[in-house]
Amino acid sequence: SQKIEQNSEALNIQEGKTATLTCNYTNYSPAYLQWYRQDPGRGPVFLLLIRENEKEKRKERLKVTFDTTLKQSLFHITASQPADSATYLCALNTGGFKTIFGAGTRLFVKA
Amino acid sequence: DTEVTQTPKHLVMGMTNKKSLKCEQHMGHRAMYWYKQKAKKPPELMFVYSYEKLSINESVPSRFSPECPNSSLLNLHLHALQPEDSALYLCASSQVGGGRGNEQFFGPGTRLTVL
Numbered sequence: 001s002q003k004i005e006q007n008s009e010a011l012n013i014q015e016g017k018t019a020t021l022t023c024n025y026t027n028y029s030p031a032y033l034q035w036y037r038q039d040p041g042r043g044p045v046f047l048l049l050i051r052e053n054e055k056e057k058r059k060e061r062l063k064v065t066f067d068t069t070l071k072q073s074l075f076h077i078t079a080s081q082p083a084d085s086a087t088y089l090c091a092l093n094t095g096g097f098k099t100i101f102g103a104g105t106r107l108f109v110k111a
Numbered sequence: 112d113t114e115v116t117q118t119p120k121h122l123v124m125g126m127t128n129k130k131s132l133k134c135e136q137h138m139g140h141r142a143m144y145w146y147k148q149k150a151k152k153p154p155e156l157m158f159v160y161s162y163e164k165l166s167i168n169e170s171v172p173s174r175f176s177p178e179c180p181n182s183s184l185l186n187l188h189l190h191a192l193q194p195e196d197s198a199l200y201l202c203a204s205s206q207v208g209g210g211r212g213n214e215q216f217f218g219p220g221t222r223l224t225v226l
Binding site for chain 1: 115144151154159161166201202213215216218219220222
């Protein structure tokens, strides 16, 4: 069956360090992989999209890698700040309207 | 305007009530979505409208009835819900095609409690 796996446990890091979140998937061939941020009780906010033929994408302090052979994406936040504390969702899209979300990883950045 | 708005923010209803959730966007997006999200779970797709026509229904029970009156508005009509339907209901919109990978803009959600 199709599955998206993200670190189910919370990730705690110190301010200024790099946070690395993992997204693994099985039985998908996504055309696009997206990362969203979600704060408690709020809707997800789109952060980055990477296409199947791209290896890496950057936006300010964010970096996403996409390895279709390993079926894995890594999401990095450099120089992390307490304001980065949130749940980060990985999402896969095969090119149509249907996007499948992972359960998310909760990130806590301590000052 | 890059905002999706949803009303109400919170809704408490009994199992015999009829209520509606509303969603609005003015980004010119022609695809609109309803998701249901339980605590610590991912958003689950319920319905997709494309050009005001229902494109996807993820086998949602008929007690949930979507409506897309025009390209900016999306409603979700609720009737005879069950307590297990209590959740955060999220509306989202996106462009159609164009290689944007279905990047979605979400509203803040409606927190629904069914008693």
